Amino acid sequence: LSVVKCSGCSTVEDIKTQGEIGVKNPMAHPHSIDQELLEQLVYDALVWSSLHGLVVGDRSVQRSGTVPGVGMVHAPFALLPLSFPESRYRQACELAPIFNELVDRVSLDGNFLQDSLSRLSSPVALFAPIGVRDITCPALTKKVDPFTSRLLEIHSKMLEIDKKEEIRLGLHRSDYMLDEQTNMLLQIELNTISSSFPGLSSLVSELHRSLLDQYREHLKLDSEKIPRNTAVSCFAEALAKAWTQYDNPRSVVLIVVQSEERNMYDQHWLCTLLKERYPFCHACKLIYIRIQQYRKSVSLERHFFNVFRCFPQLINTHNVTVVRKTLTEIDAQGELLPDGTLIVGGKEVAVVYFRAGYAPTDYPSELEWGARLLIEQSSAIKCPSISYHLAGTKKIQQELAKPNVLERFLENEEDIAKVRRCFAGLWSLDDVEVVKDVISRPELYVMKPQREGGGNNIYGDDVRKTLQRLQSEGTEEDAAFILMQRIFPTITPTILMRDGIFYKEDAVSELGIYGAYLRNKEKVLANDQCGYLMRTKVSSSNEGGVAAGFAVLDSIYLD
Numbered sequence: 179l180s181v182v183k184c185s186g187c188s189t190v191e192d193i194k195t196q197g198e199i200g201v202k203n204p205m206a207h208p209h210s211i212d213q214e215l216l217e218q219l220v221y222d223a224l225v226w227s228s229l230h231g232l233v234v235g236d237r238s239v240q241r242s243g244t245v246p247g248v249g250m251v252h253a254p255f256a257l258l259p260l261s262f263p264e265s266r267y268r269q270a271c272e273l274a275p276i277f278n279e280l281v282d283r284v285s286l287d288g289n290f291l292q293d294s295l296s297r298l299s300s301p302v303a304l305f306a307p308i309g310v311r312d313i314t315c316p317a318l319t320k321k322v323d324p325f326t327s328r329l330l331e332i333h334s335k336m337l338e339i340d341k342k343e344e345i346r347l348g349l350h351r352s353d354y355m356l357d358e359q360t361n362m363l364l365q366i367e368l369n370t371i372s373s374s375f376p377g378l379s380s381l382v383s384e385l386h387r388s389l390l391d392q393y394r395e396h397l398k399l400d401s402e403k404i405p406r407n408t409a410v411s412c413f414a415e416a417l418a419k420a421w422t423q424y425d426n427p428r429s430v431v432l433i434v435v436q437s438e439e440r441n442m443y444d445q446h447w448l449c450t451l452l453k454e455r456y457p458f459c460h461a462c463k464l465i466y467i468r469i470q471q472y473r474k475s476v477s478l479e480r481h482f483f484n485v486f487r488c489f490p491q492l493i494n495t496h497n498v499t500v501v502r503k504t505l506t507e508i509d510a511q512g513e514l515l516p517d518g519t520l521i522v523g524g525k526e527v528a529v530v531y532f533r534a535g536y537a538p539t540d541y542p543s544e545l546e547w548g549a550r551l552l553i554e555q556s557s558a559i560k561c562p563s564i565s566y567h568l569a570g571t572k573k574i575q576q577e578l579a580k581p582n583v584l585e586r587f588l589e590n591e592e593d594i595a596k597v598r599r600c601f602a603g604l605w606s607l608d609d610v611e612v613v614k615d616v617i618s619r620p621e622l623y624v625m626k627p628q629r630e631g632g633g634n635n636i637y638g639d640d641v642r643k644t645l646q647r648l649q650s651e652g653t654e655e656d657a658a659f660i661l662m663q664r665i666f667p668t669i670t671p672t673i674l675m676r677d678g679i680f681y682k683e684d685a686v687s688e689l690g691i692y693g694a695y696l697r698n699k700e701k702v703l704a705n706d707q708c709g710y711l712m713r714t715k716v717s718s719s720n721e722g723g724v725a726a727g728f729a730v731l732d733s734i735y736l737d
């Protein structure tokens with residue numbers, strides 16, 4: 179058990195405020211919570227997680243990534259929510275529909291995507307002597323970024339055949355950190371593929387609400403200050419709406435998954451909402467129908483949850499058939515009919531929802547690339563399409579931050595100002611002045627390749643070393659990276675739970691806001707902010723992935 183000093187609790191005043199079993203503001207000073215109360219909270223939180231499916235596969239159990247129900251462990255989570263300024267939360271929520279629209283507009287500009295990303299497909303000579311750039315012999319060259327080049331190739335093919343995606347579905351998550359010095363909400367990145375944790379983040383908010391209610395007397399916190407997290411039900415609803423637009427009741431939603439996935443329960447929550455129909459007991463079903471009639475009157479809804487304890491996440495279920503397949507399986511079982519219909523395992527696919535396909539390891543051979551191309555060529559609705567996927571790359575984020583680029587895609591000046599306000603400093607590596615500064619003060623920057631899933635960025639002195647290596651090699655490889663201003667969020671004391679053990683740590687947090695977008699030709703059918711993901715990580719760690727083991731799931735307490 180690791181115990182660090184809680185910097186917030188060291189004054190005499192703080193110590194005086196400690197009551198019999200706790201401190202005055204347990205969220206601000208969680209390290210000072212009375213041991214007995216802490217142990218009760220921990221125990222109840224662990225029970226809650228186990229009973230409500232706030233779980234992931236346990237790394238130490240071999241089949242936990244393939245067989246549901248085998249080797250489950252509670253997802254890593256923070257014991258209490260994190261205090262977050264309401265104004266900044268609202269600001270992040272307001273941005274969601276604007277980013278949804280922005281991704282859609284960018285996705286339609288094939289030339290912008292190709293031009294911005296073209297240097298990633300430049301050939302680089304293998305073992306090239308310094309200064310030699312133009313070796314074109316394929317045996318001696320590779321692409322600057324072979325993975326993004328393959329995505330671009332698929333995109334070019336779609337441009338060549340003038341492929342139109344009339345029904346477009348985006349399930350995004352825009353991530354932010356609050357910069358301590360400026361108090362600004364700054365965007366870390368925008369995820370357009372495989373935005374994870376809609377299921378588990380919704381549950382963490384419920385867990386925290388439940389703990390705050392149960393320990394109201396001791397903690398003196400109001401559970402209503404934790405915003406209800408609708409991420410999973412909104413995503414399910416958007417997927418179901420897209421399926422309805424496809425308009426074939428026998429068609430299915432295909433979820434593209436990795437062959438081993440310890441985060442499968444997050445995905446299963448979403449699948450369950452899509453699949454099931456009224457999963458309530460009889461009494462709840464009757465009340466549910468009443469609520470539908472009264473269009474979800476808030477008081478009735480609360481009464482409903484309090485009395486019957488049915489899961490709020492389950493309020494919208496859709497009766498849609500869901501199929502899970504890996505890209506390898508799709509290659510083996512998939513076929514494209516002459517009219518563009520995608521058939522996989524004998525079933526017509528209406529919507530393809532990618533929870534894999536964002537990393538090079540998802541394409542171990544040509545077969546998986548074949549599957550991705552097959553999907554893209556089909557008339558199934560892709561979430562994301564190749565253009566939506568590319569619009570979410572870090573290179574495009576950096577291009578959008580250049581002067582006058584947002585104006586190409588958005589008309590509303592207020593929207594443009596709102597988006598620009600959340601942009602941190604972003605540069606390409608051909609910015610000589612910035613590169614000079616990075617080399618002298620690398621700790622103020624983050625260097626990012628075009629990768630997803632956490633654990634890929636470069637920090638601190640490694641930034642300087644990498645830049646110097648790239649400069650001395652003189653290849654095109656610098657195009658694979660972008661530079662970003664490093665954001666320094668406020669460090670707060672927190673209690674992190676992992677493998678049934680609590681850790682008192684100092685931590686920083688990253689707020690993700692989910693967005694769902696659906697349109698059919700000119701008609702926008704959904705453009706919503708839908709729920710949030712708070713991730714908290716030990717302040718000494720550079721990266722923040724929960725699945726990658728650096729962070730825990732959290733929720734927010736508005737103040």
Ligand code: ADP
Nearest residue numbers: 367624629630631632662663664665720721722
């Ligand atoms: P990925 O697509 O792999 O999630 P991110 O851009 O989100 O890539 O970076 C991963 C993590 O690195 C983030 O969750 C965050 O913790 C940290 N990080 C990224 N950019 C910055 C930044 N500019 N300042 C501080 N931390 C950052």
Ligand code: MG
Nearest residue numbers: 367369630631
């Ligand atoms: Mg990402």
Ligand code: MG
Nearest residue numbers: 353366367632
């Ligand atoms: Mg990220």
